[in-house]
Amino acid sequence: MKLLIKNGTVIDPVNKIESAMDILVEDNKISNVAKGIKIDADTIIDATDMIVMPGIVDMHVHLREPGREDKETIASGTMAAAKGGVTTVLAMPNTTPAIDSKKNIQAVKEIIKSSAYIDVLISGAITKGRLGKELCDIAEMKKEGVLAITDDGASVDDEKLMLTAFSMAKKDKMLVICHCEDKDLASQGVVNLGFASTRLGLRGISNESEYKRIERDIKLAKKTGASIHIAHLSCRESVDIIRKAKKNGVNVTAETAPHYFTLNEEAVLDYNTNMKINPPLRSKEDVEAIKQGLKDGTIDVIASDHAPHTENEKEIEFEYAESGTIGLETGLSAGITALVDTGLLTWSELVRKMCSNPAKILGIDKGALGVGQEADIIIVSPGKEWVVKKKNFISRSRNSAFIDMKLKGAVDCTIYKGKIIYGNGAK
Amino acid sequence: MPKQTKKKPKWIHKDLLGLEYLSNEDIILLLDTADSFREILDRTIKKVPALRGKTVVNLFYEPSTRTRVSFEIAAKRLSADVINIATETSSVKKGETLNDTGRNIEALKADIIIVRHNCSGAATMLARNVNISVVNAGDGWHEHPTQGLLDIFTLRKKFGHIEGLNVSIVGDIAHSRVARSNIWGLTKLGAKVTVCAPDILIPPGIEQMGVSVTNDIDEALYDADAVNVLRMQFERDEKAAFPKQLEYFKKFGITEERLKKTRKNIIVMHPGPINRGIEISSKVADGANSVILEQVTNGIAVRMAVLFWLSQAMDKGNKHEASD
Ligand SMILES: [Zn+2]
Ligand SMILES: [Zn+2]
Numbered sequence: 001m002k003l004l005i006k007n008g009t010v011i012d013p014v015n016k017i018e019s020a021m022d023i024l025v026e027d028n029k030i031s032n033v034a035k036g037i038k039i040d041a042d043t044i045i046d047a048t049d050m051i052v053m054p055g056i057v058d059m060h061v062h063l064r065e066p067g068r069e070d071k072e073t074i075a076s077g078t079m080a081a082a083k084g085g086v087t088t089v090l091a092m093p094n095t096t097p098a099i100d101s102k103k104n105i106q107a108v109k110e111i112i113k114s115s116a117y118i119d120v121l122i123s124g125a126i127t128k129g130r131l132g133k134e135l136c137d138i139a140e141m142k143k144e145g146v147l148a149i150t151d152d153g154a155s156v157d158d159e160k161l162m163l164t165a166f167s168m169a170k171k172d173k174m175l176v177i178c179h180c181e182d183k184d185l186a187s188q189g190v191v192n193l194g195f196a197s198t199r200l201g202l203r204g205i206s207n208e209s210e211y212k213r214i215e216r217d218i219k220l221a222k223k224t225g226a227s228i229h230i231a232h233l234s235c236r237e238s239v240d241i242i243r244k245a246k247k248n249g250v251n252v253t254a255e256t257a258p259h260y261f262t263l264n265e266e267a268v269l270d271y272n273t274n275m276k277i278n279p280p281l282r283s284k285e286d287v288e289a290i291k292q293g294l295k296d297g298t299i300d301v302i303a304s305d306h307a308p309h310t311e312n313e314k315e316i317e318f319e320y321a322e323s324g325t326i327g328l329e330t331g332l333s334a335g336i337t338a339l340v341d342t343g344l345l346t347w348s349e350l351v352r353k354m355c356s357n358p359a360k361i362l363g364i365d366k367g368a369l370g371v372g373q374e375a376d377i378i379i380v381s382p383g384k385e386w387v388v389k390k391k392n393f394i395s396r397s398r399n400s401a402f403i404d405m406k407l408k409g410a411v412d413c414t415i416y417k418g419k420i421i422y423g424n425g426a427k
Numbered sequence: 428m429p430k431q432t433k434k435k436p437k438w439i440h441k442d443l444l445g446l447e448y449l450s451n452e453d454i455i456l457l458l459d460t461a462d463s464f465r466e467i468l469d470r471t472i473k474k475v476p477a478l479r480g481k482t483v484v485n486l487f488y489e490p491s492t493r494t495r496v497s498f499e500i501a502a503k504r505l506s507a508d509v510i511n512i513a514t515e516t517s518s519v520k521k522g523e524t525l526n527d528t529g530r531n532i533e534a535l536k537a538d539i540i541i542v543r544h545n546c547s548g549a550a551t552m553l554a555r556n557v558n559i560s561v562v563n564a565g566d567g568w569h570e571h572p573t574q575g576l577l578d579i580f581t582l583r584k585k586f587g588h589i590e591g592l593n594v595s596i597v598g599d600i601a602h603s604r605v606a607r608s609n610i611w612g613l614t615k616l617g618a619k620v621t622v623c624a625p626d627i628l629i630p631p632g633i634e635q636m637g638v639s640v641t642n643d644i645d646e647a648l649y650d651a652d653a654v655n656v657l658r659m660q661f662e663r664d665e666k667a668a669f670p671k672q673l674e675y676f677k678k679f680g681i682t683e684e685r686l687k688k689t690r691k692n693i694i695v696m697h698p699g700p701i702n703r704g705i706e707i708s709s710k711v712a713d714g715a716n717s718v719i720l721e722q723v724t725n726g727i728a729v730r731m732a733v734l735f736w737l738s739q740a741m742d743k744g745n746k747h748e749a750s751d
Contacts, residue, residue: 198630199447201547201568201607271548315556316524317546319567 001042002026003418008047008379012054013348014356014368023052025375028418033369045424047379050412053351055087055118055376056332057358057367060152060177060231060255060303062324063089063120065111067096072308072396074108075115077328080395082422084329085411086304087376088119088359088366093130094153100125100136105144118416119376121362123148123177126165132156138168147362150177152231155213157183162217166226175361176228178217180238181279185209190319192280196265202319205280211237218245218252227251229361232305234260234279236289243298253361254293255301258334259325259401261290267401273314274399277307278323281401294353295344301361302353304331308397325401330388332380334402336409379413379424386410436743438736442554442561445570446611454579454612460732461580461725467504468727477735478507481538485511486528487564488544493699494564494574497723498541501730510537525549526556533557539737542566547604560737568602573733574698575608577726579616581718582653584725585694590617595647596638597623597679598657598706601630605698609655610636623647624679625670644679645688653694656681659706672705682708686716694718 003025010021010033022037023030058081064072072080074091081089091108093099099108105122112120124146128134130153138149149169155178156162169176186209191197193204214230218241221228233239233256242254259277264287268275275281293299307324314321327334335354339345345353359367366376388402413423437456446454467473483502485495495511502509512532514522523531525544532540539560542550547567554561565571583589594613600606600622613620614637621639622629629640641647648654661672670678686693695707695716703709712719 194632195635198601198632199607199636201566201570201602201604204631271551312524315526315552317544317552318548319546 001418002039003043003045003375003415004037004039004041005045005047005052005377005379006037008050008052010052010369011347011351012369013352015370017369018348021052023369023377025377025415025418028374030369030371030373030375033371045379045413051347051380051382053347053378053380054355054367054369055378055414055416056085056354057088057362057364058086058304058306058328058331059090059301059358059362060257061089061091061306061328062094062308063091064095064308066108070310070396073115074111074120075117076394076396077306077308078117078120080326080328080393082117082414082416083394083411085332085378085380085414086118086328087378087414087416088121088364090121090123090147090362092152093123093125093150098125098130099123100128100130102140102144105141105146109145117421119366121147121364123150125149126151126156126176127161130154132158132161135161135165135168138165138172138174142172142174146174147364148175148177148229150179150231152177152179155179155181155183159216159220163220163224166220166224166228170224170226176226177231178214178228179231180210180213180217182209182213185212189280190276191268192265192282194265194283196268196280199269200271205278207235207237207282207286210235210279211241214238214241218242218250221252222250225251230254232257232260232279233290233293233299234282235286239289239293239298243293243296246298253300253357254298255303256290256294256299257303257305258327258331258338261287261294262334262338263401271318273316273318273321274325274401274403276318276321276323277325277401291339291344294339300353300357302331302335303358304328306395308395309399310397314399324399326393326395326397326399328395329393330400330402330407332411333386333407333409336382337407341408375415375418377415378411381410381412383408384410436740438740441737441740442550442563443572443733443737444551444554444561444563446572446575446608446615447570449615451615454576454615457576457729457732457736458580458583460735461576461728464504464731464735465725465728468724473504474506475504476506478502478505478738481507481738482536483507483509483539483541483734484532484537485509486532486540486542487511487513488542488549489565491543491565493723494543497726498562498564498730501727502734504727505731505734507734525553529553529557533559538741539734560741562733562737565604567604568607569604570608570611571604572608573726573730574605575612576733577722577729578609578655578696578698579612580729581696581722581725582694585718586652589613592618592652593621593650594618594653594655595621595623595651596655596657597644597647597681598659599628600624600633600657601628602660603657605655605657610638614638621647621651625675627670645685648685648689648693650690651693652691653696654681655696655698656707658698658700659702676705680706680708681711683710683714686711692716696722699723
């Protein structure tokens, strides 16, 4: 089987390509990237005026299966991912049960094998049941193919335990993904502390609750030499701290999510629970700082933190509603709209943040279009404008902070391991 | 024939959720209407037929006899039928959701829901989910718009105007829906508002709502035309050091001695129920400067005005539908 993608503008920063190229895919691999490839292919896609880039590697996704299949399943989540141009996800381990043992890893692997439309990589919990009390067997999880450990959804409060976790992770060459939130400092908040909390009469979440915990984890990383990745940066101080830590040679990388550079706390002012996210949508100044962090390279990765919730969990009183927004189907478009279209990032920079950097951090051979690599390729219509509509989501949940937002740039076609799985004739 | 110009309706809102969402014209319309209803309250026959055939439901998730009774009297003076539903808890885990309760009340063909709820934003959410009118009778720490209106109404009756007045609000600003409604309403009408409390009770960024902030009660009172004294609750489970009762009264309590030091003959308001000797001395509460009981009477007139205009807006909406 030969698939030829012709006349597109190929963006592949790893191979330093940012020009009109053709890509030939044979079976599941890329076999040639060159100008004017002439070959008798089974399928030819004309990508004139289109961007051709690696499939997105989204390293922060909550697929909810097993346990909360009413919110999302591995099938529905990966189908939604395909629509958003995502061909690899790292699934978060806060399922029910948590992914914290060989048995649970094997069970989730079975579901992935039978139902996933794209690559689903597994992260394991740091502590058993994500309770912050007892460490998981990191070496065993490593053997089972776990690529990172995280208690995402919670931070490990016990500093001594986290220190031990970092030491073990260092020994077993395991990445630690840190959800940085000091629950005491967050004092049961539900929106950003300041303008939003004061106007709405709701408890506020301080920037401190995030950056103090980042400071702690960076200190522990320095002590142990562990590689850590800070999830979902939302505020200015966090960016400053990581910038400094990187200068000082700490093994730290950082991620933010599209909502933190697209929306600010004002989006919450009508008590729309889809805007209830943890960490919260922050001030305009924080949004600017996140953008600067993306620009200057402090923030390596854009990941969705796709967090599906049912309507029953969202259409209730604000303080009782679950936190989180879905993001798999809107992430790339939000990035194009807020970062590329505004001139803040180049296409290559965006592709680094969404494809090659997360691949590098996870140590997988993805996120680029080199000859011999698996053909995970997306074709993007860069100028296409569309309005996000609740009814059009493929995800099993509809809790999107982007509903009714006008976005620029849309995925036209997603190719996973050489097969078209979304758009352009795919079913 | 002269060209028919479509007259802009005086009142367009389905709901009253907060004074933040009203224009100053809206607020003035409510105050003017309340003025005429206020006269009715002094008549021997206190009833008008404006809401005859309408059903008003008091849906209270927090116990509050005074607000509930005030709304009930207001609705009855307008000849509406009133149903009271009191629910102590609104747990998400058990029982019906607020939206479902609201939809049921709508299906029972009620016209207006008056909702009191412990969660900020509850009235806003309910209003989004039902087609009938919703009046916010206090939601968490957010707003209590009819209390704000009755405070402003009382001030306007005393001074004849709101613009240029110096109004100080003293007490737990952070956790007060009364404070927020007063701030929105008063600043829209051109009053200068100062909030006064210990730092811990001043929410961050309150200045962005157009108020001055001070920790000095004498400074807050010195130039004030009126002071609105908030009810202090000391049983809150905040971890942060909450001021002790006695200490609070010493530093922030409204006493005769304090009032003697001010420049103007200051009006003292309180949303009630008052805590004598905690935020206000008995002498002040019962003294010549106090308008606390007038506020209670004015509350009925203001609530009548609110119910009247909401039902007008809904009637117009229905007629419009029928003619299409
Ligand atoms: Zn997290
Ligand atoms: Zn997460």
